[in-house]
Every structure is written in C-alpha cells, then in structure tokens.
Amino acid sequence: MDTTEDGTTSVSDPPPRSKRRRLVIAAVVLVAIAGATFVWWGNPRMGEGSVIGPGEGMSWAHDGVTETRMVVRGPHAATVTATFSVRNDGHLPFTMHGLDVDKVGWLSHQQVTFVPGVPGFNKSATALKQITLAPEEEATVQWSLTFTCQPAMADNSFMTIDFLRFKISWLGIATTRDLPLERPITFTSDNEVPGVPAC
Numbered sequence: 001m002d003t004t005e006d007g008t009t010s011v012s013d014p015p016p017r018s019k020r021r022r023l024v025i026a027a028v029v030l031v032a033i034a035g036a037t038f039v040w041w042g043n044p045r046m047g048e049g050s051v052i053g054p055g056e057g058m059s060w061a062h063d064g065v066t067e068t069r070m071v072v073r074g075p076h077a078a079t080v081t082a083t084f085s086v087r088n089d090g091h092l093p094f095t096m097h098g099l100d101v102d103k104v105g106w107l108s109h110q111q112v113t114f115v116p117g118v119p120g121f122n123k124s125a126t127a128l129k130q131i132t133l134a135p136e137e138e139a140t141v142q143w144s145l146t147f148t149c150q151p152a153m154a155d156n157s158f159m160t161i162d163f164l165r166f167k168i169s170w171l172g173i174a175t176t177r178d179l180p181l182e183r184p185i186t187f188t189s190d191n192e193v194p195g196v197p198a199c
Helices: 016-042
Strands: 046-054 059-062 067-072 079-088 094-099 110-116 131-133 138-146 158-170 173-188
Touching: 046 067, 046 138, 046 173, 079 131, 079 173, 094 110, 110 158, 131 138
Parallel strands: 067 173
Antiparallel strands: 046 079, 059 067, 079 138, 094 131, 094 158, 110 138, 158 173
16 A cells, blocks of 8 residues: 555555465365365266166065065075176266175185176176176176185074275276165075085
C-alpha cells in the first residue's frame, strides 16, 4: 500500500512471484481433484454375473421357493467344483489373475480358471489362468477346491464361503476385489474322504 502526495492511499499490485505461487497452488489443487475424480470413476467394480451352479461334489440347498446356497455334504469328493460368472461393472478394463487366498488353512487349496463370455457349463471351452474384461463384459469362472491333505472338520460344524477375493490389475496397478456370493458355498462336517491322504 502506497501514500500519494495528496494524502490518499493506493493499493499496489502484489509482487509477480506471489502471483506465480498462487497459480502453482491452484494448478496442483485442480490436478489433485481431477486425479481423485478419475480414480473414483475408473475404480474397478466387479459384479456377480448371470451363471451360477454347483459342480462335482456339490448340490443346491432349497428353501421351498428357490436355491439359497451351494452345499458340500459328506462324504466329500476329493475335489469339489462350481461354475459361475463375473461381470465388469466399472468404466475401464481390468485383468483378473486368480484368487487371493491364505497360503495356509482349510480353504487354501482353492483355484479358479476363466472362460471368455458365458458358455455356461460347456466342458470343452478353453480355460485361461487370467482374463481381461472390458466394461460390461462377462466371463465364466470355474472354481475348485481340493481336499487332499486337508484335516477333517469337527463334528456338527460347518464352514461358508460368502465371497471370493480376486487378484486384479488395472492401468498397471495391482490390487484385489471381493466378489460377494449371493448364494454362498457351505461345507458341512464329515469324516475324511476315503482314499484322500490326511497328511
């Protein structure tokens, strides 16, 4: 602020360096907002697809109206399987690389393979270890769990898988996404499978 000869005051412009600093801060804020918006918009979104069904060693549980869950009752098969599909509900493609499961534990031997599209239960379809889904695209997931070298469950116990955690990548970023199972997989207790090593 400067004082003139007649006693009045005038406001002087801020130094150019201060203007540049404000412009840089404003630009950084705008870039941060744009980046956050893009991440929210492009965030991978996984949805349950149109195909689901029990396979080897598994059956439906029925509440009198509809199937409510897939059930594995004893004696368990050496490997149980199920087929379902997954859909990309997001705006950008992502690649699925398999399941993210604990390395130890009763459910550690879960595996999945993928089939492009929804051929359903077509056994002749070529299974893939990973698959890339475009927005609104769907793929078939062939799930399995082997009981080899697994301990027997306690009497009158049960265990449920109500979601599957997949390893995925998008824009070169590795992450995971959970797929909730509207009709979960439930295991009921039984003795060890005859002929399957208990280790």
